[in-house]
Amino acid sequence: MASHDRGRIPSYLAAATVLLMALLLPPLASSQWPKCDMTSNFTQNSTYQANIQALSTTIPKNVSSSRTLFAFASVGTVPDIVNALALCRGDINASACGDCVANGFKDAQQLCPYNRVAAVYYDTCYLVFSNKNILSATNGDNGALILSNLQNVTVPVKVFDAAVSILINATAEYAAVNSSRRFGTGEEGFETIDKANPKIYGQSQCRPDMSPADCRSCLADIITYIPKYFTGRRGARVLGLRCNYRYEQYPFFTGPSLLQLPAPSVGEAPSPAPDNVTPPPVGGGSTRNGTVRILAIALPIVAAILAAVVICFRQWRRKSKPVARKASLSYPKNQEAIQTIDSLILDLSTLRAATDNFDESNKLGEGGFGVVYKGILPDNEEIAVKRLSQSSRQGIEELKNELVLVAKLQHKNLVRLLGVCLEEQEKLLAYEYMPNKSLDTILFDPDRSSQLDWRMRFRIVNGIARGLQYLHEDSQLKIIHRDLKSSNVLLDSEFNPKISDFGLARLFGSDQSHDVTNRVVGTYGYMAPEYAMRGNYSIKSDVFSFGVLILEIVTGKRNSVAYDSEHAVDLLSLVWEHWTMGTIVEIMDSSMTSHSPGDQMLKCMHIGLLCVQEDPADIPMMSIVTVMLSSSTVSLQAPSRPAFCIQKSDMNYSGMHTDPYPGVSHSTSRSPMSPNEVSITELEPR
Known part of the structure; x- marks a missing residue:
């Protein structure tokens, strides 16, 4: 090679x-x-x-x-x-x-x-x-590894190159659209190559975290290398960080080919090279004109065949899953979003078998939108299946939003969406299974909180911070979660945190700094004041929620519970009271303070207070927060009095009240409260 x-x-x-x-x-x-x-x-x-x-x-x-x-x-x-x-x-x-x-x-x-x-x-x-x-x-000339067989074919080069181009393009389209693994294989008849093995074999692949459009674009870029580097070569491959392909004159992959293409006619010519690629030199004018005529005939035919195959496949899929395509579901108009959803479709029979037909013994929990069940797929992969209530219109809106956003995200501190099922009036979401459930079920349980020593809690804080930084700054999308709280942080078998529940999330443009809504949604106690009072939200709104989470993790106390203190009535007020009095150690979780590094815990309390400042301009970005958490040399500025830090005498004027039901989501007086564990969904155009 x-x-x-x-x-x-x-x-x-x-x-x-x-x-x-x-x-x-x-x-x-x-x-x-x-x-x-x-x-x-x-x-x-x-x-x-x-x-x-x-x-x-x-x-x-x-x-x-x-x-x-x-x-x-x-x-x-x-x-x-x-x-x-x-x-x-x-x-x-x-x-x-x-x-x-x-x-x-x-x-x-x-x-x-x-x-x-x-x-x-x-x-x-x-x-x-x-x-x-x-x-x-991203891929490109500087990023991809280009490998070619040194031997040339002994058949007409133009015909062979044309066959290779058709085969690789077909496998690329299959990988982009029809495979959850973003993987496609194919074989194409070519009897003049070798009577013992008269075929060409090809394979294309993208990273599974890529959207169909990104996968198609990535492969299209490197497929242009065929006329550039591989003219007449018996085999070749391009290995990129995001996508790759390979073709050979022998079967190099296992199992049957996913695509089987007929042999091209002897008179076929290769596809024309892109504008920015110099095509191989050709002979006299008559040969060139003949090539143009063949292209004019062959290319429309090939395009028509491929279009017919795609249309037939989609029609078959619609007929096999009629309920999943009902217009009442109000799918996004964006074509890329629809393709992303299609790649996640799961069969209802698969999820019924995985959960023993949603047996009560597999029930993990229940919230305002429905019930969550544990399931096991045929390959023994454990999953959590959220079964949305059939009568919940809010559930449809949340499901639609969550599909479009989460399907495009890939980070170790974000919960993975494995699939969706929309059949027979069912609305089901399948996620990776988190055996330790949500953070609040352990952190606020007197019998289980000791399981979370300081090492684990600090790792949880760092993991949530990295997940938020990815959403705000590092992913291709810019996403505001808007409902970050302890019950929306799930823990895997090793207590690593994963942010979940993106039903209320909003997508921002790359240069967009904030937005304003007439309906405030989220959970009382975690909402930033400018959002709760005026509907103004930004990435700083999530940082505020993160600050509340840090204080909960270090103290082991809920933010939504009233505290019997001379001055403080909520967690932020309680922390600020002890901070100003120099007695902050007294409110750290007693189950871990005796064997934990007090300076590190104190730094986390300090960072938590910086994240819950009343003025968004004083709240740091998540990239700054992660540096604060990881560095021992960064000096932290002194925090001001946190937002919503109210005296008992001020309660009648706050417009708020202490939440007597932990875990219940509320809105401000600007919009109605939501019952159970439901956060009100905005029905606004996107």
């Missing part, structure tokens, strides 16, 4: 010997192609190396247990934070996937010793780790 990596070759000279050996050897399952960035290194036995080692145990396990064979994780804090992601080819089994990624960590540290940024590609998986945000990285 010959490698081309324009613009980045100087960074990878250390791996030249390894690459040369890979070129000279025949293609094996263990073939590897490293990419090492030698511009930034770490030292032996450093924190960065320890963080890589920690990821080497979690990533292989996570990727092998993932339904999509994809995993992302982050360990540590700046400047030693390590982000890692792994993706396996969509046709291999979970065990082989985990083994491949585990080998990636071993090989990366041998092939790219002490490099902070490294990637290792194999036939069946790839692994990359970096101290940068690799989820938002």
